[in-house]
Amino acid sequence: MPTDSLENAPAATTRRDEAPLSFAIEARIPGAGGRAGTLTLPHGPVETPAFMVVGTQATIKSLTPEEVRGLGTQMILGNAYHLYLRPGAALIEEFGGLHKFMGWDGPILTDSGGFQVFSLGFALEHGVGKIAKIFPGEGSQAPKRAQRPKLTRIDDDGVTFTSHLDGSTHRFTPEVSIGIQQQLGADVIVAFDECTSPLHDHPYTARALDRTHRWADRCLEAWTRRDDQALFGIVQGGAYRDLRLQSAEFFAMRPFPGYCIGGSLGKDKDDMRAILDWTLPILPEERPRHLLGIGEPEDFFSAIERGIDLFDCVAPTRLARHGALYTADGRLQIKAARYTHDQGPIEEGCGCYTCQRFSRGYLRHLFHAGETLALRLASLHNLYFIVNLVRAIRASILDGTFATFRDSYLGRYTAKGGATPGKTLSA
Numbered sequence: 001m002p003t004d005s006l007e008n009a010p011a012a013t014t015r016r017d018e019a020p021l022s023f024a025i026e027a028r029i030p031g032a033g034g035r036a037g038t039l040t041l042p043h044g045p046v047e048t049p050a051f052m053v054v055g056t057q058a059t060i061k062s063l064t065p066e067e068v069r070g071l072g073t074q075m076i077l078g079n080a081y082h083l084y085l086r087p088g089a090a091l092i093e094e095f096g097g098l099h100k101f102m103g104w105d106g107p108i109l110t111d112s113g114g115f116q117v118f119s120l121g122f123a124l125e126h127g128v129g130k131i132a133k134i135f136p137g138e139g140s141q142a143p144k145r146a147q148r149p150k151l152t153r154i155d156d157d158g159v160t161f162t163s164h165l166d167g168s169t170h171r172f173t174p175e176v177s178i179g180i181q182q183q184l185g186a187d188v189i190v191a192f193d194e195c196t197s198p199l200h201d202h203p204y205t206a207r208a209l210d211r212t213h214r215w216a217d218r219c220l221e222a223w224t225r226r227d228d229q230a231l232f233g234i235v236q237g238g239a240y241r242d243l244r245l246q247s248a249e250f251f252a253m254r255p256f257p258g259y260c261i262g263g264s265l266g267k268d269k270d271d272m273r274a275i276l277d278w279t280l281p282i283l284p285e286e287r288p289r290h291l292l293g294i295g296e297p298e299d300f301f302s303a304i305e306r307g308i309d310l311f312d313c314v315a316p317t318r319l320a321r322h323g324a325l326y327t328a329d330g331r332l333q334i335k336a337a338r339y340t341h342d343q344g345p346i347e348e349g350c351g352c353y354t355c356q357r358f359s360r361g362y363l364r365h366l367f368h369a370g371e372t373l374a375l376r377l378a379s380l381h382n383l384y385f386i387v388n389l390v391r392a393i394r395a396s397i398l399d400g401t402f403a404t405f406r407d408s409y410l411g412r413y414t415a416k417g418g419a420t421p422g423k424t425l426s427a
């Protein structure tokens with residue numbers, strides 16, 4: 001970090017040393033930015049790289065905290081937007097905070113609500129995810145003003161939006177988002193940002209980035225009430241190199257003890273890798289980095305190699321509920337007729353509860369019968385698969401075999417076309 005840049009940093013600089021977080025890097029990937037380490041938070045340690053299981057509504061859908069812990073999960077993610085709307089942050093505070101309310105005593109990160117307020121509404125209207133090819137052959141196109149989400153009104157101070165639950169009107173500002181996250185009480189909270197879509201053009205993304213940066217400084221000022229929470233900044237800038245560089249430089253100068261990489265990650269996985277290549281070398285290497293909303297097997301290797309430490313994604317549980325199950329040979333669709341007589345587990349050698357006890361044929365039956373156990377067993381397997389894949393990558397960094405492991409794993413995973421092309425589910 002250039003010394004002179006500190007002069008432009010806000011007055012809160014000294015808080016970095018007081019952050020309730022420590023991050024120790026234990027091993028590095030030779031010739032790359034990737035690393036394995038341990039992030040220590042008020043509710044315990046997280047061995048990184050790590051995958052956070054997503055608990056949107058103060059629950060990991062269909063699973064108990066003991067089951068989630070039993071998969072190897074060390075940290076989960078909660079959504080400020082959803083919990084603010086229902087049951088309300090004040091009610092959760094009344095119960096002693098999110099940890100006690102949901103019976104999870106490990107580390108939690110809450111997002112700021114920015115993604116849901118801006119991008120989820122926009123994505124729902126336009127069918128856009130974090131990585132999306134919208135207009136093949138046309139590149140990134142600016143949405144017409146009339147196409148902007150009608151339920152969201154943004155100004156320089158904050159954003160007014162309509163609840164997807166009951167149509168009521170609400171307003172988030174940086175101060176409101178921090179206040180909600182302080183009431184929820186997660187170990188890590190995230191600065192409130194304007195999350196842009198892959199549909200936004202450069203001029204709009206630049207204006208949104210400017211707002212995100214001003215809001216980040218307001219979040220730092222608002223982050224005063226609790227000393228048991230770490231506030232992460234969130235780097236934005238869409239798929240535009242100059243904006244990503246500008247944003248990474250902005251955040252590198254601020255006293256955030258860690259960072260999220262947010263927003264649009266371009267039109268395909270090459271764009272995502274390029275965005276990480278632009279961004280990560282600028283961020284202070286001693287602080288942890290979280291890539292928001294990414295969690296497909298083939299994404300982990302390239303992101304971890306470049307220096308991502310934390311992931312979260314709804315894909316494992318969302319896919320599970322649709323009967324799409326991960327295996328080392330790619331994903332299989334358990335509802336398919338070919339599994340009717342299959343007495344083997346989802347995957348031979350898998351250590352999860354489901355694979356220890358149940359056959360593919362039984363799972364297929366549960367899905368066709370509409371039994372809730374199907375959702376539980378499928379979620380247990382998919383989360384076990386993803387959490388332990390990231391743990392295996394961590395182990396390969398520690399023992400110096402990352403590149404070998406990556407090549408053999410991806411060679412098998414993609415060999416039968418099981419990998420997902422270009423499209424990633426996001427929260």
Ligand SMILES: [Zn+2]
Pocket residue numbers: 346347350351352353354355356381384
């Ligand atoms: Zn399994």
